[in-house]
Amino acid sequence: MSGSDQDSYVVNLFAPTRRLTRSVAVGDVVIGGDAPIVVQSMTNTDTMDTKATADQIERLVQADCPIVRVTAPSIRDAENLAEISRELKARHIHVPLVADIHFTPNAAMVAAQHVAKVRVNPGNYADKKRFEVREYSDAEYTAELERVAERFRPLVQRCQQNGVAMRIGTNHGSLSDRIMNRFGDTPEGMVASALEFLDVCEGEGYHDVVFSMKASNTQVAIQAYRLLAARLEVRAPGEPGYPLHVGVTEAGDGEDGRIKSAIGIGSLLEDGLGDTIRVSLTEDPVKEVPVARALADRAHRRWFADGLAAELDPRPIPVSASDAPPPFSHVVRPTATLTTPGLAFGGEEPLRVEIDLGRALPYAEAVAAKVATALALQTDVAAEGLSVRVAVASEIPKLAVFRGELERLGVELPLSLRAPVELIPDVLVAAIPLPGRIVVEVEPESRPETVDAAAEEAHRRGVALEWCLRGERADLPKLAEEALRVSRASGDDHPAFSVDSGRMTHSVRVLSSALKGLGADACPIVLRHFRMEDQTDEEALLDAAIDLGAPLCDGVGDLVSLARFGDPLAAVDASYRILQGARRRTTRTEYISCPSCGRTLFDLEETTALIKSRTEHLTGLKIAVMGCIVNGPGEMADADFGYVGSGVGQVSLYVGKDVVARAVPQAEAPDRLVDLIREHGRWRDPEPSPDPDD
Ligand code: SF4
Numbered sequence: 153m154s155g156s157d158q159d160s161y162v163v164n165l166f167a168p169t170r171r172l173t174r175s176v177a178v179g180d181v182v183i184g185g186d187a188p189i190v191v192q193s194m195t196n197t198d199t200m201d202t203k204a205t206a207d208q209i210e211r212l213v214q215a216d217c218p219i220v221r222v223t224a225p226s227i228r229d230a231e232n233l234a235e236i237s238r239e240l241k242a243r244h245i246h247v248p249l250v251a252d253i254h255f256t257p258n259a260a261m262v263a264a265q266h267v268a269k270v271r272v273n274p275g276n277y278a279d280k281k282r283f284e285v286r287e288y289s290d291a292e293y294t295a296e297l298e299r300v301a302e303r304f305r306p307l308v309q310r311c312q313q314n315g316v317a318m319r320i321g322t323n324h325g326s327l328s329d330r331i332m333n334r335f336g337d338t339p340e341g342m343v344a345s346a347l348e349f350l351d352v353c354e355g356e357g358y359h360d361v362v363f364s365m366k367a368s369n370t371q372v373a374i375q376a377y378r379l380l381a382a383r384l385e386v387r388a389p390g391e392p393g394y395p396l397h398v399g400v401t402e403a404g405d406g407e408d409g410r411i412k413s414a415i416g417i418g419s420l421l422e423d424g425l426g427d428t429i430r431v432s433l434t435e436d437p438v439k440e441v442p443v444a445r446a447l448a449d450r451a452h453r454r455w456f457a458d459g460l461a462a463e464l465d466p467r468p469i470p471v472s473a474s475d476a477p478p479p480f481s482h483v484v485r486p487t488a489t490l491t492t493p494g495l496a497f498g499g500e501e502p503l504r505v506e507i508d509l510g511r512a513l514p515y516a517e518a519v520a521a522k523v524a525t526a527l528a529l530q531t532d533v534a535a536e537g538l539s540v541r542v543a544v545a546s547e548i549p550k551l552a553v554f555r556g557e558l559e560r561l562g563v564e565l566p567l568s569l570r571a572p573v574e575l576i577p578d579v580l581v582a583a584i585p586l587p588g589r590i591v592v593e594v595e596p597e598s599r600p601e602t603v604d605a606a607a608e609e610a611h612r613r614g615v616a617l618e619w620c621l622r623g624e625r626a627d628l629p630k631l632a633e634e635a636l637r638v639s640r641a642s643g644d645d646h647p648a649f650s651v652d653s654g655r656m657t658h659s660v661r662v663l664s665s666a667l668k669g670l671g672a673d674a675c676p677i678v679l680r681h682f683r684m685e686d687q688t689d690e691e692a693l694l695d696a697a698i699d700l701g702a703p704l705c706d707g708v709g710d711l712v713s714l715a716r717f718g719d720p721l722a723a724v725d726a727s728y729r730i731l732q733g734a735r736r737r738t739t740r741t742e743y744i745s746c747p748s749c750g751r752t753l754f755d756l757e758e759t760t761a762l763i764k765s766r767t768e769h770l771t772g773l774k775i776a777v778m779g780c781i782v783n784g785p786g787e788m789a790d791a792d793f794g795y796v797g798s799g800v801g802q803v804s805l806y807v808g809k810d811v812v813a814r815a816v817p818q819a820e821a822p823d824r825l826v827d828l829i830r831e832h833g834r835w836r837d838p839e840p841s842p843d844p845d846d
Pocket of ligand 1: 750
C-alpha cells in the first residue's frame with residue numbers, strides 16, 4: 153500500500169476509536185454495528201457425541217459465551233448439528249451455533265440447514281493443500297478462481313436463502329497453494345484469499361459476512377487484519393465495513409497463550425478493529441471466556457473513555473500519520489545505541505528488560521531484600537536493570553540506604569533513577585555512585601528552567617538521559633520537542649524517551665511519530681507499563697501484554713520496564729514472555745498448539761504439557777503440537793518441529809513442513825521428538841535449578 157493508505161485501516165491513529173461496521177445477525181446475537189464486542193468460543197468434543205458436545209456448550213453458555221462454534225468435519229457431523237440443537241433446546245439453552253468447515257463443502261451445505269453461521273476457510277474450502285511449488289499463468293490463475301467460485305457459490309446461495317451468516321476465516325498457515333505461489337504466506341496473500349470469496353458473496357448480493365485473518369504470529373495477524381480493513385475501505389469508501397472476528401490462532405496455553413492473545417487481539421481492539429473475538433487456548437474452552445471478556449471489557453472502556461476524553465480535550469494532536477510506524481509490515485524502528493554502565497540498549501542491542509520498582513525508597517530495606525530473593529530464583533532469563541523512582545525530596549537520603557542494602561545482598565544490576573524534573577539536580581548530587589541513567593519526568597507544567605537545569609546536571613556528570621513525558625497525547629509532541637531542544641543544546645542528539653500514560657499504545661505512537669517529525673527517529677524508546685492498583689494478576693498481565701505488545705509489534709521499543717508488577721520475578725518473567733509473544737526477542741521455546749476441536753486425536757492439554765516439560769529449557773525453537781493431520785500440518789505455520797495427531801494413538805512428527813516419521817505410537821512420540829531435536833543439533837541438556845538456600 154502507498155504511504156497515503158497508512159491510516160486508511162483505522163478511524164483514528166492516535167486514539168482507540170471503534171471502526172464502523174455493518175450489523176450481521178447470528179441467530180439473535182448481533183455482531184458489528186453498535187453491538188458490544190461478542191465473545192465466542194469453540195467446543196473440543198467429538199461432534200458426533202451429542203451429549204458431550206451439548207454439555208460443553210451448556211458450560212460455555214453458563215460462563216457467559218453467547219456464540220459457540222462446533223466443528224463439522226464430515227456430512228455426518230454436520231447432520232448431527234441438528235441433534236445437538238435439539239438437545240440444547242430440550243435443556244432450554246438458547247445459543248446460536250456456528251459450524252466450522254475445512255475441506256468439506258458438502259458438510260457446509262448440510263450445516264447451513266442447521267446453524268446460524270458457517271465458517272469457511274478460503275485456503276481449503278475448494279483446494280487441497282499439497283505444499284506444491286508451481287507457477288500459475290494468469291489464465292490458469294483465473295481458471296482456478298472460477299473453479300473455486302463454482303464450488304463456493306452454492307453455499308452462499310444456501311446461506312442467503314436460510315438467513316445464515318458466514319465467516320470467511322483465513323488462516324496464515326492454511327493458504328491455498330495457488331495463493332502461496334502468487335503472494336507467499338503474507339498478510340497480502342491472506343487478504344487476497346478472503347477477498348476472492350467476498351467477490352462471490354457480493355456477486356450473489358449476500359452481505360452477512362464476517363472476516364477473520366488469524367495467525368499464530370502476532371505481528372502477521374495484526375498486519376493482516378489492518379490490511380483487510382484498509383482494502384475493505386478501498387472497496388467501499390466511507391461505508392460501514394464488514395465486521396471482524398479477531399483472534400490469534402494456536403496461541404498455546406497458560407500465560408503464554410494469554411499473552412499472545414492479548415497482544416494480537418488487544419492491539420487490534422486498540423486500533424478499533426474487532427466486533428467479535430475468540431481467545432484460542434489449549435485448555436478447557438470455558439477458560440477462554442473470561443480472558444476474552446477481559447479483553448472486550450478493556451476495549452469498551454477505552455473506546456468509551458477515549459470518546460469522552462476527546463470531547464473534553466478536543467485539541468488536535470500535532471503529528472503526521474505518515475510519521476507513524478508502518479502498519480502493514482514489520483519494520484523495527486532503527487535507533488542509536490544508548491550505552492550506560494552495565495546496560496546498553498537501542499541500536500543493534502537486543503531489546504532489554506528492566507524492573508521498575510517504583511516508589512521503593514520509603515521501604516528501602518524490604519524492597520532490596522525482595523529483589524535479592526527474586527534475582528536468586530531467576531533461571532533462564534534475567535533482569536538486565538533496575539529502576540527506582542524518587543517521588544519527593546525527603547526520599548533522596550534513602551537512596552544511599554537502598555543501594556547499600558543492594559550491595560550487601562550482592563545485587564549488581566545497573567540502576568536507573570526516575571524523578572520529577574525539579575528533583576533531578578539534588579538526586580544526582582546525592583546519588584553516589586552515579587546511576588546508569590537518569591529518567592527525567594517532564595509535564596506541560598514543568599518550568600523551562602528546571603528542564604534546562606536537569607539536562608545540564610546530567611550532562612555535566614556524564615549520566616545518560618531518558619525523558620519520561622507525562623501528559624495527554626496532545627501534549628506529547630511539544631514536550632518531546634522541548635526535551636530534544638534541551639538535550640541537543642548540551643550535545644546529546646539521542647536521549648531516550650518514554651511516556652507515562654494510561655493510554656500507552658497511542659501515546660507511544662504519538663511519541664514515535666513526533667520524534668520522527670522532529671528528525672529524532674534514532675532516539676531509543678523505553679516502553680513503560682504501570683500496573684493499576686486494583687487489578688488482579690491476570691488483568692495486569694493482559695494489560696501489560698497489550699500496552700507493551702502493541703508498540704513492540706509495530707517495531708517500536710528498545711527497552712521494556714514493568715512498574716508496580718508486584719513480585720520482581722513475575723515482572724521479569726512477564727516481560728520476556730511479552731517480548732517473545734510479540735516476536736521481538738526470543739529467549740525460550742515457543743509452543744504453537746491448537747485449541748483442539750472435534751477432530752482432535754489425543755488429549756491436547758496433557759500432551760502439550762508433557763512436551764513442554766521435556767523441551768521448555770531450550771531456546772529459540774518453535775514446536776507445534778496439533779490435534780489432527782487434516783489441518784495441523786498446514787496450520788503450524790513456521791514451526792521448526794511438529795507433533796501432529798495422525799490416528800487414534802498415533803502421531804506424525806515433522807521437521808518444518810516435512811513429515812519425517814509417521815504412525816509413531818503416542819507413548820513413544822515425545823522421546824522420538826527429543827531425538828529429532830537432538831539430531832538437528834538444537835538440543836541441550838537442562839541445567840539444574842538454582843537452590844535458593846545456596
Ligand atoms: S489442528 Fe486442532 S483445532 Fe485445528 S482442526 Fe485439527 S484438531 Fe481441530
